[in-house]
Amino acid sequence: MHIFEFIRPTDPAAAIAAAAQSKTAQQGADVRFMGGGTTLIDLMKLNVETPDRVLDINRLSLDKIEDTADGGLKIGATVRNSDLANHPKVQKDYLVLSQAILNGASAQIRNMATVGGNLLQRTRCVYFRDTAMSCNKREPGSGCPAITGHNRTLAILGTSEHCIATNPSDMCVAMAALEATIHVQGSKGSRVVSFGDFHLLPGNTPHRETVLEPGDLITHVTLPPPVVGSKQLYLKLRDRASYEFALASAAVMLTIASGRITHARVALGGVGTKPWRSPEAETALAGKPANDATFRQAAEAALRNAKAQSENKFKIELARRCLTYALKMASMS
Amino acid sequence: MTETSTTSPIGRDTPRVDGPRKVTGLAQYTSDFLFPGMLYGVPVEATIANGKLLALDTVAAEKMPGVRAVFHRANIGRIFRSTPAPGFDRVCEERRPPFEDDVIQYYGQYIALAVADTFEAAKAAADAVRATYAKEKSNVEARLEAGHDPDVVFTTYGPVPREQSKRGDPEGAFASAPVKLDETYVTPAETHNPLELHATTAIWDGTMLTLYDSTQGVVNARSVLAQMFGLPKENVRVISKFLGSGFGGKLYPWTHVPLAAAAARQLGKPVKLVVSRKMMFQSVGHRARTQQRMRLGATREGKLVSLMHDYVYHMSMLGDYHEDCGEATPFHYSVPNLRASFGRARRNIGATADMRGPGAVPGLYATESAMNELADNLKMDPVQLRLLNEPRLDESNGLLFSSRHYVECLNVGAEKFGWAKRNPAIGSMKRDGLTLGWGMAGAAWIAGRFEAAANVQLRDDGTVRVACATQDIGTGTYTILAQLASEKTGVPLDNIEVELGDSALPDGPISGGSLATSSVIPAVFKAADQAIASLLIIAVTTPGSPFLGHKPDDLALEGGRIFVKAEGPGKGVPFGDLLRRANARLVTGSGSAEMTAFAPNPKFSKHSFGCHFVEVTWQAEIARLRVSRVVTVMDAGRILNPLTGRNQIQGAVVMGIGMALFEETIYDPQNGAPINSNLADYMVTVNADAPPIDVTFLDYPDKEINELGARGIGEIGLAGIAAAITDAVHHATGVRVRELPVRIENLLV
Amino acid sequence: MSNDDLKSQPADPTRRKFLLTSGSGVAASLVVGYVPALARDAAGEVDLAPTAEGPNIEGAVPITLRINGREHSLRIDPRTTLLDCIRETVTLTGTKKGCDHGQCGACTVHVNGKRVLSCLNLALMHDGEEITTVEGLGTPDAMHPMQAAFLACDAYQCGYCTSGQIMSAVALLKEPCGTDDASVKELMSGNICRCGAYSNIVAAIQQVRKNV
Incomplete structure (x- = not known):
């Protein structure tokens, strides 16, 4: 693992200011927010992620699940997957989300993984995960050995000639159907991103996976009011x-x-x-x-x-x- | 069926004597032993599968904080080759020592070793080493062809000719057989994946080398390492107290073991080297991929007239491991004309090695699948086909079986499973909206003994210690030895100390071949008898002993008490009392017994047998296949501990579900790497996949094996299960999958 | 006989537990030059201090970990995972490394009462939190009911995954989980047992659940 400085920011503004110094918020970021660690630590061990600074956002009080004024739900970025899946309102009104989360990973990982982290979950493509291999997502322009290699589990929708990596998230599939909204705070203020706009297709830039820019911190996700009788x-x-x-x-x-x-x-x-x-x-x-x-x-x-x-x-x-x-x-x- | 008294621990459900340590985290596996000043070693892996290492840049790595050294060919010091010896001594599958040359033969071959104060620093340093290669095209082609093979290959159990078994005129009989089957079955490369990572901690003290090593054979490891470091055997000690299983992968030392030892020698400090999960797919062996052509000929009534089993397996460039798929073929069924032969295909891959039920497990998948398909062709029940071809003796050598109850296995299994209710029509059976598939297959595995020695001590506090340099791989060997010592001395299990896993103890067998249990029985019994004989001499000679004036032969030991046989045990004296009176802390007896497995002139054909009946559920609308129920019957000699025995067989069936449906090591066509080298991409069975598994032991003692009639059962549970599952899959779906594992895409038609 | 055996051994031999030597003491003296492993104290920890020169860790940072009710003030490399810290620094080796990538469950521990994978956590993330390892549940003489059930049901073979299985099983008692075996099997599927003792693991857990 690449050596890094571990920082625990005291408030979101400090976290955002520190992260804004990163060259990118995408693959190769030199500053990373650490939530549950289930994706990031895994990839840091593989040297796929090599941040110089790791910002622990677990104590920024982003871990609340609250009703919104319009009858929807506000889910903090560091809410654990298991807490979300077992939340009474989620089980009652957003069952598809509860089921999706409980179908993912294992009980231990669900206790660790955060909502924000799950939005940023990285592909399981074996070539992406091995730095001895070429990968356009990891090293733009280096090639995609998956196309001529082991691709049984890889994508069939939204692929490009540069990348066929699958998004592995279960939670995100439910959130896409639920038309969730992602709330981001950045160095230029806060903004909302509709779920469908958040993730990018690989196209010619498979290293760009989301619309996030350096310093952007996902603070929470909101779900619209439940559809009656759904x-x-x-x-x-x-x-x-x-x-x-x-x-x-x-x-x-x-x-x-x-x-x-x-x-x-x-x-x-x-x-x-x-x-x-x-x-x-x-x-x-x-x-x-x-x-x-x-x-x-x-x-x-x-x-x-x-x-x-x-x-x-x-x-x-x-x-x-x-x-x-x-x-x-x-x-x- | 038991001849021992009602208080005997033999044959009783006995919780593991080492269990309290295992459930509280106190059982110490190799990497749990910690030493002052211990350093951490992390190997650097080659990232090509074929070619030459031209240069290594270690400068950046060496400068990293906490790094003590980066070792490579130029600075590791001498590591000699370990050369083959007769029998099961000095065995290792990769004879070339690490760093001996700059030739890369497989992806992940170690090319350097970083050693640092912490694991984190060592890993970072290993990752920072840069290698330059002259890369050549690597061959990891899955389709196998026989190469230029030797007429005879030499294995640990003797020479095996390429045409390993032949009788009659198999080609002619096949040509004229009224009913034929000619199909090829493929099993993939599989990786053992014991949950414990291979680990070695090496400590030098002058010319003495101590290795804490995750090995299934401390005695063999001592021989191998002694030769690799040019030491007398007495100067090497290998310790393996608890083993996080191995499934054959830890039988013999791999190249990380001498690497740890060499690094510790160069640095003068203990060095711990834990192999990563990724490396476990590269450099510590795997089960060979096999491609097996089966030709069966039969009469219309279902009597076999010809059986040809011609197989090819892949192997590394360096190794010489023989995957003996034909092991069970010559004796399993009655057939006058038979041939089993093999060919080998060299690939740029890590060494192949024994994996649970080596040879026979992939072999029986092919032969039992072929039997099932032949039954289909004959429109005959597959159980019936097997009953019809039951041999009276081992037709490969004319020997009687020491104990064979295969027919009873089939009958009991069919009865317990409810096989009579099977409707053979494809997809015809339903339950809860799911289609059911029922399938079955037979199993066999070798039986016999390795050489073994043990000692038994009776001590003045009334406790007993039994020691043997074998290991407990998870099969319950600690408990078996306690049971054996208790059986002989009458001392309860709580007061018996068992010491295993240390080459300083009397030479014991490898934990392999399902032979450890059968091997230690006579050794422990002889040792106990000798200790008791010493005790009885003390009884008749010690001043103040109540037995003065008696002859040792007049006395006996039962329930921990010495007594005069003529007077019965009622007036007996606890042996501890007597030892204290004699001011003797203990008496020790030693015992040993010779190897009988693979002996040149056997009197009997010795094997275990069994069968599996399997139910799968199939939901075509979502292509979901699950194994829902298994009934397994084993004829595996007398079972010393049914509690752990059932667990063994259930566990093997669970692994068999993985073999049938999930497991495959996939080599990347471009760079030769095992590309799914982790436990998310190489899938093994999880809890939710494991169905109820009903295990029955017939429990017939096989007195040709040892005095208790016990055989080992570590492997046979995995034999045949994949064929039973694929048969059930066919029954449910109509699809015959002849290349494992069965995948969704095979069934999505 | 190891030192800890000597320490924990009651005077009355008939009450004594099964003895299992761990490679030091009497047997160790058989070979000259043998370096014995260090003994573990009642909490299962090893004191590496007497002869250790202390690892040279540049950029080490201070941290206080609270494990099994004991506070450990440490200086560690920031890269150290909770797993490696517990095993190599705190010397509690009951927690196992099976894959180091969150794919097997052998490293399961409790943080603030919830089961997590210690291999996918940095130790630094848990400064001040309540961590429980298998050693904190019970000892051979005073087992947690789940440990006793695993023993009675033979819910293991090699024992390497067992710590993680038991930590998961104990956490499961407080999680939403149906009463049937299938629910238990699903919630225990993050703990791989390569020996395949799954039926017995489920039996042990159900036995404890019935008695809770």
């Missing part, structure tokens, strides 16, 4: 029964009236280079009868633009089945 489900498919990243997952929210779908939100995980909201699927569902044919059509629509690599063609059909079944089970719930 049937929610998170379904995750993987090789083993637990403690594994998704091969395909789906977060779905359906409101059904008189057998017709009046409101639908769909996001996919394990298949996209970012948490994959699917407006195509939502369009295919809106106003349609809640039946198997509609669900399958939505799944077809969601995967229409999928592009397989040498080892992961199966993920297209797996994701279709995942979404079809999630919609079916949600509609019956």
